[in-house]
Amino acid sequence: MADGWDLHAVVSGCTTAASTSATINVNGQTNNVEDPLPDLASLTFTNDDDTLFYNPGFGDSSDFECEGLEEIYRSFNFLKPRPNNPCTSSIPPTQQEAQSLPSPPPPQTMVQVQQLITPQLIKNSRAGSSLPLPATVRSRRRKNQQTKLVRQMSHEELLGDSWAWRKYGQKPIKGSPYPRNYYRCSTSKGCGARKQVEKSPADPDIYVVSYSGEHTHPRPTHRNSLAGTTRAKFSSRPTAAGASSEPPSAAGTVANPPCSSSSPVSASSLSPSTPLIEGESSAAPPENSLTETIEILDDEEDDEMGETECDEVVLIPNTVMSEDILKGFEELRRANSGSTRFQTRDNSLSPWNFSAAAAGDGGGC
DNA sequence: CGGATTTGACCGGCGC
DNA sequence: GCGCCGGTCAAATCCG
Numbered sequence: 001m002a003d004g005w006d007l008h009a010v011v012s013g014c015t016t017a018a019s020t021s022a023t024i025n026v027n028g029q030t031n032n033v034e035d036p037l038p039d040l041a042s043l044t045f046t047n048d049d050d051t052l053f054y055n056p057g058f059g060d061s062s063d064f065e066c067e068g069l070e071e072i073y074r075s076f077n078f079l080k081p082r083p084n085n086p087c088t089s090s091i092p093p094t095q096q097e098a099q100s101l102p103s104p105p106p107p108q109t110m111v112q113v114q115q116l117i118t119p120q121l122i123k124n125s126r127a128g129s130s131l132p133l134p135a136t137v138r139s140r141r142r143k144n145q146q147t148k149l150v151r152q153m154s155h156e157e158l159l160g161d162s163w164a165w166r167k168y169g170q171k172p173i174k175g176s177p178y179p180r181n182y183y184r185c186s187t188s189k190g191c192g193a194r195k196q197v198e199k200s201p202a203d204p205d206i207y208v209v210s211y212s213g214e215h216t217h218p219r220p221t222h223r224n225s226l227a228g229t230t231r232a233k234f235s236s237r238p239t240a241a242g243a244s245s246e247p248p249s250a251a252g253t254v255a256n257p258p259c260s261s262s263s264p265v266s267a268s269s270l271s272p273s274t275p276l277i278e279g280e281s282s283a284a285p286p287e288n289s290l291t292e293t294i295e296i297l298d299d300e301e302d303d304e305m306g307e308t309e310c311d312e313v314v315l316i317p318n319t320v321m322s323e324d325i326l327k328g329f330e331e332l333r334r335a336n337s338g339s340t341r342f343q344t345r346d347n348s349l350s351p352w353n354f355s356a357a358a359a360g361d362g363g364g365c
Numbered sequence: 366c367g368g369a370t371t372t373g374a375c376c377g378g379c380g381c
Numbered sequence: 382g383c384g385c386c387g388g389t390c391a392a393a394t395c396c397g
Contacts, residue, residue, distance in 0.1 A: 166368085166369065166370085167369075167370060167371085168370090168388095168389070168390075168391095169371095169372085169388070169389060169390080170370090170371075170372075171386090171387065171388070171389095173386090173387075174385085174386065174387090180387085180388090182388070182389075184389095186368090186369085194388095196388090
């Protein structure tokens with residue numbers, strides 16, 4: 001993986017909501033492109049596989065299919081089922097507007113959507129643009145790559161997870177001052193759900209959490225069911241992680257570790273809903289995610305692009321929300337006191353719920 | 366004693 | 382082919 005491309009990409013999008021710069025990561029080098037070209041300059045190139053983050057605020061994305069995207073989000077419980085869901089309906093009006101707008105909307109109302117670009121898209125882009133893509137965009141993918149969802153979470157959000165996670169590794173990541181922690185679901189032995197947690201280099205208060213795999217069991221009924229087994233290492237046993245500011249038992253595993261007392265919230269402790277195989281409808285993701293990015297990394301041999309359009313061209317709306325934006329939503333909510341659905345359990349606003357609501361999905365998001 | 370965390374080692378993918 | 386890097390394993394350790 002590479003050089004924290006995801007972090008930079010996401011963080012960049014998050015912290016510069018109204019910025020016109022694009023972050024391009026290639027070979028570990030990050031280039032901030034001022035006043036990017038309306039077409040491809042908004043791309044965030046990554047050297048990880050052939051996936052790219054694409055800021056559709058500019059350019060035309062109408063060619064893309066997004067049903068697969070919605071499926072993924074739904075599988076991660078970021079979207080609730082909707083009877084009819086035309087491709088475009090997965091993108092809330094605000095996002096749609098953002099996509100069509102030639103210039104970024106005001107920071108407080110802007111919802112920046114990032115999309116992943118597949119090799120096919122790259123090809124298309126190359127054909128339609130004079131902006132050369134980096135030669136480092138590879139066409140091959142790592143063996144074990146699978147659907148992966150990357151989110152930026154605030155402190156509080158990490159407390160909103162009911163899944164039980166067990167830490168199984170920690171690694172310093174090149175280019176990041178903070179180590180990355182690896183967790184797997186501990187609720188069930190066979191559960192393949194995993195997540196990675198690391199602090200955002202740009203903002204230590206923000207945690208970048210990546211989810212992969214799927215839960216093969218129902219969500220624990222009681223989020224604290226295993227809390228008794230969680231340790232509060234941060235205070236008792238300082239570790240490299242702790243020294244490097246990584247929250248102690250990030251694992252937090254289980255639910256609500258009392259970590260909030262002395263530690264900065266376990267980085268991972270609580271995770272939003274991770275993919276669940278057996279219809280988990282109650283899984284509510286942390287609703288105040290700062291950023292959400294779905295990274296479609298097919299584990300199948302999908303080099304044969306063209307079989308299924310959704311596989312090769314996946315539109316992934318990545319809502320980039322800064323705290324300011326959230327505040328903006330809050331103000332918006334106050335203005336429209338009836339829009340309680342935008343309010344999350346901790347009074348923050350969920351871009352996703354907002355999106356769903358804005359899309360007119362009556363479906364209980 | 367059971368379960369979670371720590372941490373060094375190991376493995377595989379990828380770039381050069 | 383080699384080295385780097387990220388991801389995972391597993392023994393040791395800790396804690397309730």
